[in-house]
Amino acid sequence: xxxxxxxxxxxxxxxxxxxxxxxxxxxxxxxxxxxxxxxxxxxxxxxxxxxxxxxxxxxxxxxxxxxxxxxxxxxxxxxxxxxxxxxxxxxxxxxxxxxxxxxxxxxxxxxxxxxxxxxxxxxxxx
Amino acid sequence: xxxxxxxxxxxxxxxxxxxxxxxxxxxxxxxxxxxxxxxxxxxxxxxxxxxxxxxxxxxxxxxxxxxxxxxxxxxxxxxxxxxxxxxxxxxxxxxxxxxxxxxxxxxxxxxxxxxxxxxxxxxxxx
Amino acid sequence: xxxxxxxxxxxxxxxxxxxxxxxxxxxxxxxxxxxxxxxxxxxxxxxxxxxxxxxxxxxxxxxxxxxxxxxxxxxxxxxxxxxxxxxxxxxxxxxxxxxxxxxxxxxxxxxxxxxxxxxxxxxxxx
Amino acid sequence: xxxxxxxxxxxxxxxxxxxxxxxxxxxxxxxxxxxxxxxxxxxxxxxxxxxxxxxxxxxxxxxxxxxxxxxxxxxxxxxxxxxxxxxxxxxxxxxxxxxxxxxxxxxxxxxxxxxxxxxxxxxxxx
DNA sequence: GTGGTCTAGACCACC
DNA sequence: GTGGTCTAGACCACG
Numbered sequence: 001x002x003x004x005x006x007x008x009x010x011x012x013x014x015x016x017x018x019x020x021x022x023x024x025x026x027x028x029x030x031x032x033x034x035x036x037x038x039x040x041x042x043x044x045x046x047x048x049x050x051x052x053x054x055x056x057x058x059x060x061x062x063x064x065x066x067x068x069x070x071x072x073x074x075x076x077x078x079x080x081x082x083x084x085x086x087x088x089x090x091x092x093x094x095x096x097x098x099x100x101x102x103x104x105x106x107x108x109x110x111x112x113x114x115x116x117x118x119x120x121x122x123x124x125x126x
Numbered sequence: 127x128x129x130x131x132x133x134x135x136x137x138x139x140x141x142x143x144x145x146x147x148x149x150x151x152x153x154x155x156x157x158x159x160x161x162x163x164x165x166x167x168x169x170x171x172x173x174x175x176x177x178x179x180x181x182x183x184x185x186x187x188x189x190x191x192x193x194x195x196x197x198x199x200x201x202x203x204x205x206x207x208x209x210x211x212x213x214x215x216x217x218x219x220x221x222x223x224x225x226x227x228x229x230x231x232x233x234x235x236x237x238x239x240x241x242x243x244x245x246x247x248x249x250x251x252x
Numbered sequence: 253x254x255x256x257x258x259x260x261x262x263x264x265x266x267x268x269x270x271x272x273x274x275x276x277x278x279x280x281x282x283x284x285x286x287x288x289x290x291x292x293x294x295x296x297x298x299x300x301x302x303x304x305x306x307x308x309x310x311x312x313x314x315x316x317x318x319x320x321x322x323x324x325x326x327x328x329x330x331x332x333x334x335x336x337x338x339x340x341x342x343x344x345x346x347x348x349x350x351x352x353x354x355x356x357x358x359x360x361x362x363x364x365x366x367x368x369x370x371x372x373x374x375x376x377x378x
Numbered sequence: 379x380x381x382x383x384x385x386x387x388x389x390x391x392x393x394x395x396x397x398x399x400x401x402x403x404x405x406x407x408x409x410x411x412x413x414x415x416x417x418x419x420x421x422x423x424x425x426x427x428x429x430x431x432x433x434x435x436x437x438x439x440x441x442x443x444x445x446x447x448x449x450x451x452x453x454x455x456x457x458x459x460x461x462x463x464x465x466x467x468x469x470x471x472x473x474x475x476x477x478x479x480x481x482x483x484x485x486x487x488x489x490x491x492x493x494x495x496x497x498x499x500x501x502x503x504x
Numbered sequence: 505g506t507g508g509t510c511t512a513g514a515c516c517a518c519c
Numbered sequence: 520g521t522g523g524t525c526t527a528g529a530c531c532a533c534g
Binding site (some may be wrong): 019023027029033050088089091093095099102103105106107108112113116117 | 145149152153214215217218221223225226229231232233234238239242243
C-alpha cells in the first residue's frame, strides 16, 4: 500500500494517512475484505510515531471503513467502497462550495471567478 | 471599518482580521493613505486582546500593505490596493488549483469533478 | 547552540535571536535538517519568556529558514544556508551603502570619508 | 532652510530634524549667528506636531548648538560649526566601527568584507 | 514532549 | 493619544 506523507504540511499526519486510505478504498486500489498494513509496519515504513498511525486507523474504524479481524489485523469492511465514494464526493462538493463562498465574501467579481476557473490546468494525477 | 470575527473558526483570529483588511483594501472599502482603526479601538470593538489585533497589523506591515505613522497610527500604503488585488486573485487561483489537484490525486473521474462544479449555488455573500 | 542576548540593546530580543540563528546557519554552525532548540529550552536558557523566543522562530519560519516538524520541533530547512549567506552579504552591502549615502548627504568630503575608513581597527570578534 | 523628513522611517522625527540641522551647520549651509525657523513655522512647513519640532530644538540647545535670543527666536551659536564638524566625524567613525564589528561577529570573512567595501557606488548626494 | 494561539497587563518611545 | 516589546500563564492539537 502506497502512502506518502508530508511532515511539513499543515494537515496533521494522521489525517493525511486517513485521507489517502479513504481515497484508496474509493478508487478500488484496496479492495473490500483486504488487509491493510499493521500499525507497526506502516509506522516503520513512514518513519512516524506508531501513535500517529494508530490514530488514523481509529478514525477509519469509527467510520466503519475498516474493522478488526481478531489476531490478524485490520481489514477493509464490506460496503466501505460505496461509503468512501459518497464521502469523497461530499468532501469535494463542500470544498468547492467553500471556495465559492469565500470568493464571494471577498468581493471577487463573477468575471474574476469565472476567469480563475477557466484557465485551470488539467494536469494528470501524480 | 467593519470587521467580523468568528471565534469558533479554525482560522486564527489574527488571520481573519488580516484577511478582511486585505480584502477591504482590494475592494476599495479603505483607501490608500487612509488610517486603519487603532489597535486599542479595534480590540475593544471586537472584544479581543490588543496583542491579537497587533499581530494582525504586524502581518500586514510585513507585507507592506500598511505602514507606521509614528505616534499617529497605521495607514494604508500607496500601491496597497494593487498588491491586494493581485494577492487576492493569486490566492483564489492557488486555492482552486489545489482543489483540482487533490481531486485528481483522489482518483475522482473528470465527470464527477464536472458534476460537482456545475451545480454550484450562486449565493449572495452574507 | 550558543546564543547570547543583550537585554539593554535597543535591538529587540527576538531580533537578536533571529539574527544569531541566521548567522549560525550561514556560518554552518547549525546544519541543514538539524533541529534547533525547543522554544521552552531556549527560553529557559536565556531566562526570557517563551513568547519572545517563539516570535524569533516565527520570523525565521516566515523567511523559510526553519520549518515545523509537527510534534517534534523546528528544523533548519534544506537550502537555508545558501539563503542565509546571500542574506548576510546583502545585509552588510546595504548597511555599507547606507553609511556612504548618509555621509554624502551630510556633506562629508571624500577625504574625510576615506580617512574614517582607513584607520579601521581590524579587531578580532568577541 | 531645507529639511526633509520621512514619516515612515524608524528614526524618530525629532532626531531626523536635529541631525539635518547639525549637518547643515557643519556644512556651512546655515552660518553661526543665523536664525533658524521658529517652532511654529517649521512645524507648519513639515506638517508635524509642534512638540516634535520643539523636542528637536531642545536637543540642539542642550548641546549648545543653538541658543535663545529673547524675543527673537533661536540662533546658531558661535562655535557651533566646529562642534558639529567634530560631532559629525565622530558619528561616522563610530558608525563605521560598528559596521566592522558586526560583520566580524557574523563571521563574515575578511575577503567578503573587502569585497563589499570595494564595489561601493560613489553616488553624488541628493 | 513539541509549537501555536490567545488573554491580561506592564512598560517604553514617540507625537 | 499611537504602536512595539516583553512577561506570565492558560489552553489547544499533534506526535
